[in-house]
Amino acid sequence: MRENASWNALPGYSEHNDPVNQAVDFLNQDGINGNNTGQTAADFAGLPEYRWLEAQARQFHFHLSYPRGNDLGITFEPWHWQWRKSEPNPAPGGK
Numbered sequence: 001m002r003e004n005a006s007w008n009a010l011p012g013y014s015e016h017n018d019p020v021n022q023a024v025d026f027l028n029q030d031g032i033n034g035n036n037t038g039q040t041a042a043d044f045a046g047l048p049e050y051r052w053l054e055a056q057a058r059q060f061h062f063h064l065s066y067p068r069g070n071d072l073g074i075t076f077e078p079w080h081w082q083w084r085k086s087e088p089n090p091a092p093g094g095k
């Protein structure tokens with residue numbers, strides 16, 4: 001399945017430029033980020049590294065900005081996680 005990559009971020013705004021709540025784009029040690037030529041979001045979402053992020057990132061205040069079917073209508077970006085200073089810090093294992 002090929003994701004539509006035409007809406008990766010809101011026009012004129014990127015969480016990568018946020019002065020407080022910075023976002024990062026992850027890639028694994030093999031260079032798979034799901035966003036390079038020939039890769040899809042599903043490639044990254046299928047990695048064990050992504051499953052680790054899903055389970056553990058929240059405890060470090062990182063949140064998946066654009067999950068599948070997000071209300072913003074932005075393409076699923078499993079690699080893009082935003083650090084949010086004000087978010088609660090639930091124990092790992094919760095959804």
Ligand SMILES: [Zn+2]
Pocket residue numbers: 016023024025079080081
């Ligand atoms: Zn990003």
